[in-house]
Amino acid sequence: MYSTIRVRPASRASHASGRRSARSLAALALAGAAAAAVLTGCSTQDAICGGGEYPVLHVGSSGSACQPDGEEPPKGYARYPEDKVPEHVDDKWDKYWSDHTLDSDGKIIKLKDGQ
Structure with a gap:
């Protein structure tokens, strides 16, 4: 069957x-x-700023922030020089700006230790 x-x-x-x-x-x-x-x-590196933002440098120190595209930097901050903008954490320019900054005239200066 x-x-x-x-x-x-x-x-x-x-x-x-x-x-x-x-x-x-x-x-x-x-x-x-x-x-x-x-x-x-x-890239597998973290971006300095998110989409729609650009990095700005705190004048006289190694501090930085991110500013929305289309807005000017806040008082006490400046845009990075065009050819020296950090894009990713620990990239060439991120490391460079850890011990350099801009003075009030926009001139690049080397920071003293601890600044």
Whole structure:
């Protein structure tokens, strides 16, 4: 009356090749994501300011803040010189401005220790 259907277990070879295929696909996906990050200029560093903001420097000290785009810096703050704007935490210009600042005339000066 009833017929019996026998299912054969998959061989070890097919399990092993399936695992290799899954690992290959995962490695390929990871390599693709890394390449996309490099090609698009994506950075893993934290940005100095969020979207819609730009960094400003506290005149006479190493302090800084973020100012909304389109607004002038508040009193006591100035825009960074155009070619020396920090973009990411610990980038070249972020490190530079940790011991440099602008004086009240807009001239770059080196800070004394502890300022």
